[in-house]
Amino acid sequence: MGSKERILRLKDETRTKILDAALNIVQTEGWQALSMRKIADQIEYTAPIIYEYFSNKDGILLELTRRGYLILAKDIREARDKHESPEEKMEAMWIAYWNFAFAHKEFYQLMYGVDMVCCTVKNSLPEAENVGGMLGEVIESLFKKKPVSDDDICMKYYTYWSIIHGLISINLVRPNGRTTDELNQQILKDAIKGITLSINN
C-alpha cells in the first residue's frame, strides 16, 4: 500500500519533467518556439496529458515565473548579506539583479515581460513581494531622516528599478547594439550611486 506515495512521487516527477522540458525548449529555441506538443514530445507523452498537471499553457508559464522569483530572491538575499553598509548592500543587490537578468535571460523575460507576451494573471505572486520587500528595506535604511514614508521608499524603489530594468530591457531586446559590457556596468554603477546620493539631498 506504500505504492500510493510512489505514484504520487512519480506524478510529481513528470510535473517537474514538464517544467524542465519547457525551460529547455525556451533556452535553446526561445519563448516563441515553446509549444505544448513540443513539451509533450520531449517528455515522451502526447500533449493532452500536460493538462493533467497544468490547467493550461499559462499555468506552466506561471510556475516558471515562480521558479524565477525564487532564484532571484535567493541571489538578492545573498548579495545583501555579504555587505554591511546600506550603500554597499544597495549596489550589490542591484548588481545581483542585473546579473540574474543575464544569467537567466529566459526567466527575466518571462518575469518582466521583455520581448515576451506576458501571461495575463500574474498578480499577487508571493515570491515577487519578497524581492520588493528586501529592496525596500535597504532603501529605507538609506534615508537619514526618520520616519521614512512609504511614498519615499516607493519612489526611490521605482527610480532604481526603472533604470536597471530599462538598461536590461534595452540590452535584451537589442543585443550587440553598440554598447559594451563595460559601458553598461559603468552606466549601471553610476546610476545606482547617483540615486543613492540623491536620497539625502
Add this chain to the structure above:
Amino acid sequence: MGSKERILRLKDETRTKILDAALNIVQTEGWQALSMRKIADQIEYTAPIIYEYFSNKDGILLELTRRGYLILAKDIREARDKHESPEEKMEAMWIAYWNFAFAHKEFYQLMYGVDMVCCTVKNSLPEAENVGGMLGEVIESLFKKKPVSDDDICMKYYTYWSIIHGLISINLVRPNGRTTDELNQQILKDAIKGITLSINN
C-alpha cells in the same frame, strides 16, 4: 487612360486601409489579437489579398513601426524647438518621449518590444536614427567640456533612455500597480534632472 492613376490610388488606399485596420484591432483588442484574417474581415476582403500589399505579417508590423517613429520624431522635434536652453530642451524632449509612450501605447510596445513579440528584423530603420540623433545633439550641448566624445554622449544617452524606458515598461506591463501618475512624473523629472546635473560633475 487616366484610370491608371485612379487604380494606383485605389491600391494605395487599400494598403492604408490594411494598416488602419491592423492598428484599430490592436488598439481595441491588443497585439495578441491581431491576425491576418481579422484584418481581412475588417477591410471586407479575404486574407490572401493582404499578401499583395505586404510580404507577410512582419511587413505590416514594420510599416506600423515606421509610422510610430514618424510620430515620435515629430513630437520630440516640437518639444525641442519650444525651448532655448539645453537643459530645458532635454527635459521637454524626454517628457515628450514619455507622453508618446502612453498616448500611443501600441506603437511604443511595437517599437520597443515591451510585452510584445518583436519582429526579427527592424534594424537600420532610418526613422529611428532621427530620434537618436536629435537627443544625442542636445546631450552633446549639455557638456561644458569640449570636445565631447561619442562614448560620453552614448553613455548619457543610454542613461537617460534606460530610466525612461524602464519606467515606461514597468507602467505598461503593470498598469495600476500602486504608482500614481504624479509619482511617475516626479520620478521622471527627478531622474532627468539628476542625470543632467551629473553630466558636468
Add this chain to the structure above:
DNA sequence: TACATTTGCTTAACGGTGTTAGATTATTTA
C-alpha cells in the same frame, strides 16, 4: 465584335498552434 490576356479576388489547403471529448488500454480493486 471576338478572342486572348491580364488582374482581382476567392476557395482550399498545408502545417502549425492551444485545448477538449471520447475511446482505448493498462492497472488496481473486489
Add this chain to the structure above:
DNA sequence: TAAATAATCTAACACCGTTAAGCAAATGTA
C-alpha cells in the same frame, strides 16, 4: 476472474500564417 478505475492516446475543433490553384471580371488586341 470480473468490475472499476486510472492513465494515456486518437481525433477533433477552432484558430493561426501562408501558399497554390482556380474563377470571374476587366482589359488589351485582332
